[in-house]
Amino acid sequence: MRSFKAIFKKQLKDTIKNPAILIQFIIFPIIAFVINHLVTNMYGVTEEALANMPNQVTMQAGIFAGMGLIMVPMGIIAEDMDKKSLRFLTMAGVKPMSYLLGISGVILVAALCSSLAFTVIGGFTGMDFWIFLAAMMSGVVASIVLGSTFGLLAGNQQAASALSFPAAVIIGFGPMIAQFSDDVARVMHVVYTQHFNVIADYLNFGVSDAPLWHSFAIMWGNVAVLLVLFALVFRRKGIVG
């Protein structure tokens, strides 16, 4: 618990002072706000047309949860491994799990703040507010686990960047590409970002092909599979670097 608290505080201070990480939590809600504002105030757009448009906020929120947040834990872990800070922590007696939970805890709190911003900008209230927040946090948890796995695999910042970008683009933009290709849609059907979109579509248009719990189950199934993957990589590669 002492180690977890120490890592959590360290990461909180570091995140506040690290623009490259901090921007990930700020930029997506800002983009969502700007685009939402522009679309809803577009000259000549009718109420009916607006109602049929996809919600820009959920689109940005999906990219944030599916893409931005993969890069955050990966960047943090790779930097700590690269600069050998992690070596000093583990040699001081910090258990790998305390380190990872401390790092993830800060990302989770920051992502919760961003998610709340998305819900406010998107105007979700009542039950929709909770459904949206639950979908966001499910995606966030999956992305943190995936990002941490990539962080362990990469081991240094350069390799982390090389790994992160294509993976984040595929997972983040996959649901959009799936709209134009049945083959991609079949693959994306088992990926958590696709089901974030399914839930978002339900919130936007009030319709869904399957019950919502089905999408939540797949998202948390993703989390379980990713945790197993993480454990395998962790056993093979360790964390010291």
Add this chain to the structure above:
Amino acid sequence: MTSVSMKNVQKSFGKNHVLKGVSFETQESEIFGLLGPSGSGKTTIINILTKQLGVDDGECYVSVGSNEIGLMLEHDGLFARLSCADNLHVFREIYGMPRKNVDEVLKKVGLYEAKKTGADKLSKGMRQRLVIARAILHKPKILFLDEPTSALDPVTARGIYKLIHELRDGGSTIFLTTHNMEEATNLCDRVVMLHDGKIIEQGNPKEICERYNAIKTMHDLESVFIQLTGGGLK
């Protein structure tokens, strides 16, 4: 009492046989120097003793657990964006030490005035002192220092020597590596000379100099080393 020991330790990296039957032991409350040129196996020995590396053969022993060891390694491992004090607070909290320890140790290494300065804004000498502060924060029984004064100006280096003597006098065992023979002569109670993965000489630095008559000219371990190996240190 023995603090750290190695018995006939062998270590290879692929075809590179780095340690070829290294044996030595250090006693409590002494400054023990591991001397040798770059690539002689000094850092490998520290990595083995701090359990970052395993051995291929032989035995090694460290009398205390990892939370009673202080480390200053090749890489400083500082959190660049955190201040000096915050860097230390991370480890203070891990070790469960009171907050006042951070200020005390910062005063000891002469960094108290710079406690709010980011680690990335420090000069090389100040970073080195911060690393030493982190290493001694929890009052370790054994302190491993890998090249503690490399690339430091003489004034900063002297400050670090003073600190090392104080720590030894306080009961800690100091295990340091260096290729600076003058530093070893002035600082260490005992030294081991390492060359090509083998120990070629060990004992009190002044006694070694006397044994090889180097003392006739000056306290010069380097001339002993050259006499033994036919090569320089750098």
